[in-house]
Amino acid sequence: MRRLALSAIFLFILGLTYPAFAQSQPFLLKPANAIATKTHLILTVPLANKTKLDQTASEIAARFGVTLTAEWPLKSIAVHCFVVEANQQADMDSLIARMQADKQIRTVQRMQDFKTLESRYSDPLFPIQTALTQINAVAAQRYSTGSGVRVAVVDSAIDASHPDLLGRLTPAKDFVGVGQTIVAEDHGTAIAGIIAADVANATGIVGVAPTAELTSLRACWQAPNEQGECNSFSLARALNFALLNDFDVINLSLGGPPDPLLEELIQSAIEKNIVVVAAWGEDGVATFPASVSGVIAAGGPTKASIPAPSVDVISTAPHNDYRYVSGSSVAAAHVSGILALLLALHPDLPTETLAHALHASVRQRNGDPMIDACAVLHSEAKDTVSCK
Structure with missing residues (x-):
């Protein structure tokens, strides 16, 4: 590692x-x-x-x-x-x-109190994953599926028994309960599916980086059909664990007010060359921690953020189910998956280079800017990656 x-x-x-x-x-x-x-x-x-x-x-x-x-x-x-x-x-x-x-x-x-950033929908699931087409992920997966890259999902609890996530996660850590709490919650499970749902089980969906290694760092809690909640203490403990255990990517699909202690931990991660990805927010203005210098923000309306699918995305849900999700949380998960694809090929790239590769690989798709996963790989491996 x-x-x-x-x-x-x-x-x-x-x-x-x-x-x-x-x-x-x-x-x-x-x-x-x-x-x-x-x-x-x-x-x-x-x-x-x-x-x-x-x-x-x-x-x-x-x-x-x-x-x-x-x-x-x-x-x-x-x-x-x-x-x-x-x-x-x-x-x-x-x-x-x-x-x-x-x-x-x-x-x-x-x-401080934080929220997982998601707009909830009750629409039926679609039979195809349009998000993967939007980001040209299938072309990128000819060259990388994220093998060997470790992604910390700081979120609500992931359902590790879901057929599309079974065997895809290392043992979870719970920073909400006292001791290890076995739960499965909506938001974390959806984020995990977008990043790394199994590609080889002929079931359900395919993740952006389907062979990346996920770890659930539960720092948020979530009642059924409710938005997830987190706080400074649970998030600090989760980030502390991620730093000490040398993850490659930390996904923060959440947001809240500026927090000095969390910012110190995030800056420490960036200094260690751990890539931190965060959701932009739902009001058009970068929320914390997406606003922190060095953090890769996803799903925002400005060029400072990476545009990625964030509306009507099918993903995993607790208890062997699937559901339709939206929000900048979803965009962050796509960006974390794309970074896992790139880091599997080039594990020593600094965060600044990774961010540049993302920004340089935004393409117009149906009149709107969208990250192109294959172009990201091509930007660092022109001789070996073709997106045609």
């Missing part, structure tokens, strides 16, 4: 520097969907041993009159994350200001 040697050295040094984290330690956790309230703050302190962290947490709680709700080491940026709850009457702006001035606290911010 790319960057494997550097990651191994980093983790070895981290283990020497912070011996308490060299082995598994008990940390206070609470389901993420139980802490997304207006009275919670998320703060970081320098990474230290468990005893020191416990003392720091107690001192902060006593000094500011807050209650520790959850915690987790974010080893990828060498900090420990605390989620604390203030009382209902607290002046949150004043509390944040006092915490920002505190020498023990590195960063402090409000707990």
Whole structure:
């Protein structure tokens, strides 16, 4: 895998520097969907041993009159994350200001809420995948199907038992529940199908990169027929895992308000040459994290974003089903799949080169701009890839 040697050295040094984290330690956790309230703050302190962290947490709680709700080491940026709850009457702006001035606290911010970006439709499924035709994926798949590329899907839970996803995913990680929760949710399952649905099972649909390796990093939760929800804590833990485990692509088909901690993690991923793809948003303006410099934005109306299919796309649904999905979340999934095709051929390309290849491969299709997957491959392998 790319960057494997550097990651191994980093983790070895981290283990020497912070011996308490060299082995598994008990940390206070609470389901993420139980802490997304207006009275919670998320703060970081320098990474230290468990005893020191416990003392720091107690001192902060006593000094500011807050209650520790959850915690987790974010080893990828060498900090420990605390989620604390203030009382209902607290002046949150004043509390944040006092915490920002505190020498023990590195960063402090409000707990932010995020949404998976999808416009839901009840239309019947179409018998063909027009999206693959729109992006010229079949021509691209003559040269690459994404083999060996690892894609982290930070989203709601993927149904790993779906016949089009069976055997396509590594073991999932759940950053919403406490412990491993076995669930299957609409949004994550649809995004996974678009990126990498099985090509060899003669069932259902074909993904853009059907042999790429997917991992479900569940950071969002979703009630049936409802939009998915996430928060700063669950997303931070998922991104931390993705950084520490050296994924090639991180797909973020979600959006919300600017978040300093998440931006720090995303920038750290970009610095490690991990490609971060995010959904543009649904209001014509880039939402966070698509707005972050270095992130590849998908599905937006401007030339800063990569145009990809985002309306009436058939994909996988929980419980062996299929459904019709729309939204910039869908566009991001297509772009992540195309990047997997390219990285399978050229695993060491930097993010800047990948972004340039995407922007240079936008073509007019039926009068509208659309990414051409085969042209993306051709841009980096002109002598071996023909899109005719």
